[in-house]
Amino acid sequence: MSSWKMRKSKNVLVNSESIIGQGEDVKSEPVFGINGRLHCHRIVVAVLIALVCTCYSSAQTRLTVSAAASLTNALAETEAAYKRAQANIEFSNNIGSSGTLAAQIDQGAPVDIFISAASKPMDDLAASGLIVTGTRRNLLRNTLVLIAPLDSKLKDFQGLTDRSIRMIALGDPESVPAGQYGKQTLLSFHLWEQLSAKFVLGKDARQVLTYVETGNADAGLVYATDAQASGKVRVVATAPESAHDLIVYPVAVVKGSRNEEASRKFVEFLPSPIAQAIFVKHGFTIAAP
Numbered sequence: 001m002s003s004w005k006m007r008k009s010k011n012v013l014v015n016s017e018s019i020i021g022q023g024e025d026v027k028s029e030p031v032f033g034i035n036g037r038l039h040c041h042r043i044v045v046a047v048l049i050a051l052v053c054t055c056y057s058s059a060q061t062r063l064t065v066s067a068a069a070s071l072t073n074a075l076a077e078t079e080a081a082y083k084r085a086q087a088n089i090e091f092s093n094n095i096g097s098s099g100t101l102a103a104q105i106d107q108g109a110p111v112d113i114f115i116s117a118a119s120k121p122m123d124d125l126a127a128s129g130l131i132v133t134g135t136r137r138n139l140l141r142n143t144l145v146l147i148a149p150l151d152s153k154l155k156d157f158q159g160l161t162d163r164s165i166r167m168i169a170l171g172d173p174e175s176v177p178a179g180q181y182g183k184q185t186l187l188s189f190h191l192w193e194q195l196s197a198k199f200v201l202g203k204d205a206r207q208v209l210t211y212v213e214t215g216n217a218d219a220g221l222v223y224a225t226d227a228q229a230s231g232k233v234r235v236v237a238t239a240p241e242s243a244h245d246l247i248v249y250p251v252a253v254v255k256g257s258r259n260e261e262a263s264r265k266f267v268e269f270l271p272s273p274i275a276q277a278i279f280v281k282h283g284f285t286i287a288a289p
Helices: 016-022 033-059 069-085 098-106 119-127 157-161 177-188 192-198 205-213 224-228 260-269 273-281
Strands: 004-007 012-015 061-068 089-096 113-115 137-141 144-149 168-171 199-202 219-223 233-238 248-253
Touching: 061 069, 061 098, 061 260, 069 089, 069 205, 069 224, 069 273, 089 098, 098 113, 098 119, 113 119, 113 260, 119 248, 144 177, 144 205, 144 224, 157 192, 168 177, 168 205, 177 192, 177 205, 177 219, 192 199, 199 205, 205 219, 205 224, 205 233, 219 224, 224 233, 248 260
Parallel strands: 061 089, 061 113, 168 199, 168 219
Antiparallel strands: 004 012, 113 248, 137 248, 144 219, 144 233
C-alpha cells in the first residue's frame, strides 16, 4: 500500500514509494504546474475584465433620438459636445422625415427624444398624450431654398416652367415638412398645378438634395441648411417666409421614455450657448423661446 505524505516546503502530496523506487530525490511541482498556474492567471484576468466591462456597460445610458433629416450633421456634433461633459451618455439617432418619425412614435417605437422640422407632427403627438408635459420647446428656425446643380442656368422660381427643367425634386408633402413648405410656396407663386408633372418626391429633405447633387433632378426645394452642407449645388432663390408656414423645429421628451431624467437634461442642453453655436454654424437660426 502506498504511503503518502505532505512535503511542507512545496505544499503538495508526494508518493514516497515512487521516490525510493527511483533511487533519487525528485523535485516536484505544484499539482497545477507552470502551465496550470498561467492558465489560472488568464482566467482571473478574463473574469476581472468581464466585471469591469459589465460595470461600465451598466453605467452607460443610451438615448434614442428621432430627428428630422435636416438635423443630421448638426445633431451629431451637438451630441459629441454633450458627451465630452457627460461621458456616460450614448446616443442612437433615428433620422428621417418628421411625419414618418412621429408615426413610428405613435405606433410605440421606443424613443426618448423627438426633434421635428415642423409643429404639426409634434402637435399630433401632444394631442395623443405622447409628449412629456413641460419638455416641449421651439428650438430652431430654418429657411426654404430653391437649389440647382452648379452648372445650371436656372435663375428663379418662374424659371422652373422652362422646358430645360424636366425634373423637380420635392419632399413628399404627405410626410415631409420641407415638401409641405415647398408645396405652399409653389401654390403661392401659382406654379403648383403647372409643374406637377415634373415632380419627383423624396422621403426626406436629404434625399431631395441627393437627387439634385447626382443630376437626377434639375432643381429641388430643400432647407438652407441642407444646401449649405453640400458643395455640389447652388442656391437659386430663397422662398419668402410669407409664402409658407413658419419653419420651426420643436423638441420634446417622449412619454414612456425609459431614460426620462437623462432625456430632460439633454433637451435642456440644446438651447445652451455651446449647442446654439453649433446649430448656427450649420446654418440654423435660434427660435424665440
